[in-house]
Amino acid sequence: DVKVTQSSRYLVKRTGEKVFLECVQDMDHENMFWYRQDPGLGLRLIYFSYDVKMKEKGDIPEGYSVSREKKERFSLILESASTNQTSMYLCASSTGRAVVSTDTQYFGPGTRLTVL
């Protein structure tokens, strides 16, 4: 069974703090993704990575950065947290090398971040 874990389920931070969200997958997947999920907006892609030390901007990268130093770990960094970054953050991974039709993304349980 694929397992994607996220470091925290709930996090409360103050405006201006630097925030690290960690994601680890145990299936040797090449691709990893960070999304945020907001009511009425669905899941929006922040950043993704298709290999170690590689990263690509998603649809809403502003205010975020990422780090992928090891294949199994993908970190999302909020350099200076703001209240509009209060959201549910979801990490996902996928093989990226298999037949396209089975390029399933497996999601972690999510981190609910509140920025005060």
Added chain:
Amino acid sequence: QKEVEQDPGPLSVPEGAIVSLNCTYSNSAFQYFMWYRQYSRKGPELLMYTYSSGNKEDGRFTAQVDKSSKYISLFIRDSQPSDSATYLCAILMIYNQGGKLIFGQGTELSVKP
């Protein structure tokens, strides 16, 4: 215009009802379509995927794609309270190294006993 549009609901139905969940998409080049289910306080999980026009069945679930209308649907027969969740349609965009998903807003479904 959003690339994928989905009615956010919420949708409330009695147990045993047939549920129809729908999405439209804008880019006719999209080829791969998925439905994810997300229970409360959990991450999404893949329910079904399809890549051709027509129907695909899996138990009580049927995924339907109409590429000419750019319309995808998920039907749930004999709905159960355990089907209560948010359902997200997603389009898979292919790039060299793999795929990127574009999600609809999600439809919140509640099945009442």
